[in-house]
Amino acid sequence: xxxxxxxxxxLLLKTEGPQLGADVGxxxxxxxxxxxxxxxxxxxxxxxxxVTEQGAGRGRPKQLWQLTxxxxxxxxxxxxxxxxxxxxxxxxxxxxxxxxAVISARETETLARYRxxxxxxxxxxxxxxxxxxxxxxxxxxxxxxxEDGSFMLVENHCPICAAATVCAxxxxxxxxxxxxxxxxxxxxxxxxxxxARRCAYRISA
Numbered sequence: 001x002x003x004x005x006x007x008x009x010x011l012l013l014k015t016e017g018p019q020l021g022a023d024v025g026x027x028x029x030x031x032x033x034x035x036x037x038x039x040x041x042x043x044x045x046x047x048x049x050x051v052t053e054q055g056a057g058r059g060r061p062k063q064l065w066q067l068t069x070x071x072x073x074x075x076x077x078x079x080x081x082x083x084x085x086x087x088x089x090x091x092x093x094x095x096x097x098x099x100x101a102v103i104s105a106r107e108t109e110t111l112a113r114y115r116x117x118x119x120x121x122x123x124x125x126x127x128x129x130x131x132x133x134x135x136x137x138x139x140x141x142x143x144x145x146x147e148d149g150s151f152m153l154v155e156n157h158c159p160i161c162a163a164a165t166v167c168a169x170x171x172x173x174x175x176x177x178x179x180x181x182x183x184x185x186x187x188x189x190x191x192x193x194x195x196a197r198r199c200a201y202r203i204s205a
Contacts, residue, residue, distance in 0.1 A: 018064035047071035083163045107173040150204040
């Protein structure tokens, strides 16, 4: 089903980050005026907002458009409130050790499942396979190789953000899962929970 221009703009801002208003129309194949009208409507709905970026050189500051917190919440959240509530109850009623056991069990199950889909001989292909798996799970993942030979895996959305906010153990578990399934060194360079617009991981053999 064809997405509306507004939804396409939300997806663009989610996956590509802040954009110049003039560039939004080019990305979507619509006129600059149509893009401006859609951005204004999204701003009125509280889903997008303009921000001013000072350029490195001379000239007028640039006005970029980005998602608001409400805009980010238009994407799947994995039943955020229910999950966060259950985790809080587990910790309160059974103690931190019980929550650690839950995270450990999830890590074991996830690792076994990922190993079925991430099994290529070459690291580059394993990274691509992992990105595909994560995208199917709602993380809107992408990957590429850097000039130094390392790889970047980026996740533009976190469907378990509410759970990770309650318990940082989920984030620690995920990076350990990546290291195990890829058989490589993995370091997080951007983190949604620390205010970044995405999570990014640098991967090297």
